[in-house]
Amino acid sequence: MKNNLLLVLILIPVFSICQNLTNSSIITITKTWGQQPSGYTYPMDISVPSGTPPINGFPICILLHGNGQTGSSILTQYQSILNCHALIAPTGYMNSWDICDENSEAPDMDMILDLIDSLQNYSNININQIRILGFSNGAGLANRIFIENNDPRIDIVCAVVSQLNEPQYHLGDYYQPNGSSDYSSSYCGYDNVIVPISGRKYLSICNDNDPIIPYLGGTSIVGVDFLNAQDATFIVAQSQGYSGTQIIGPGNPIGSPLIFEYSYLSGDVVHLRGNAGHSTNSTQQDYINDFFSDCEVPLGVNEIIIDGTEVYPNPVRSFINIKRTSDSPSVLQIFNTIGELVLKKEVNDKKIYLDLTYLSNGIYVLRLDNQAIKLIKEK
Helix, strand or coil, X not given: CCCCCCCCCCCCCCCCCCECCCCCCCCCXXXXXXXXXXXXXXXXXXXXXXXXXXCCCEEEEEEECCCCCCHHHHHXXXXXXXXXXXXXXXXXXXXXXXXXXXXXXXCHHHHHHHHHHHHCCECCEEEEEEEEEEECHHHHHHHHHHHHCCCCCEEEEEEECCCCECCCEECCEEEEECCCCCCCCHHHXXXXXXXXXXCCEEEEEEECCCCCCCCCCEECCCCCEECCHHHHHHHHHHHCCCCCCCCCCCCEEECCCCXXXXXXXHHCEEEEEECCCCCCCHHHHHHHHHHCCCCCCCCCCCCEEECCEEEECCCEXXXXXXXXXXXXXXXXXXXXCXXXXXXXXXXXXXXXXXXXXXXXXXXXEEEECCEEEEEEECC
């Protein structure tokens, strides 16, 4: 007699909890180390665009403040510049980041790893589009992330008013420290050779009249030596696959206030030279907006779409982006309110980038591909 076996399969549903990142979300990351054995919890300021997220979610930009500042201060500055990104701005221990001779010796690189891991819990963001933007001391940490972090989901790094320093790159190689940096050691203890991963975009913004970070390199008042700003970006370009010669000379002039562009790898690695001291001007800020602009601005927030043609930002201060559905040859025209032609340009690309700094404030009509779009120019 054959035994009949009855198999009963019990299915237990597993539910995943999907939640949206919001301005009031709480992200808790606590670290302990020698300076702070009882632990330090990094404050996190967050700003998420209003409106419906793109299909793949909002890209994320982690903002890193300058020495003595806070996450809240840099968040306020970049909300309008990176208006289609979810912004997360931690505040470092003692309002500082661990870069050689700074007050903090906190494990900030580990904090960044934990922060990125925590972002996977949210359904309205694109975990594959993580950007890092740092200002001054925060740019030093951004450069550490570019060099040391091998997560391919970090696709853009922007260092504002602080280029590579000599501990990070010396003797022909990139370096990382063992643990926290040590100012008393050679090159602050940056003694482990490391090779940055490829495939990232990189933007460096420096000013030739910066009183804190020397544009031409050398000793600074922050207690660390720096590379020449143009040389540093060329070295970054080489790490990303550039094999040509370094751009020498004044660079490509752009905008008003005037800045100079040094572009490698078809614009994936760029250095901007300005004259804004230890800060940024409106032309540099508009360039950041464009460099990070591979995302969708929610409808009703600074964007116009007509028959598939996107125009943003609108109102425009300096630079405007136009995305077409076709790359067929066409003529772009801009007229003022009395019908005078103020710009005529032949185009044959799907993406068009225009500098409209020279236009006076007011209302214009942009004509392209048999479409007419109202354009507002303002300061």
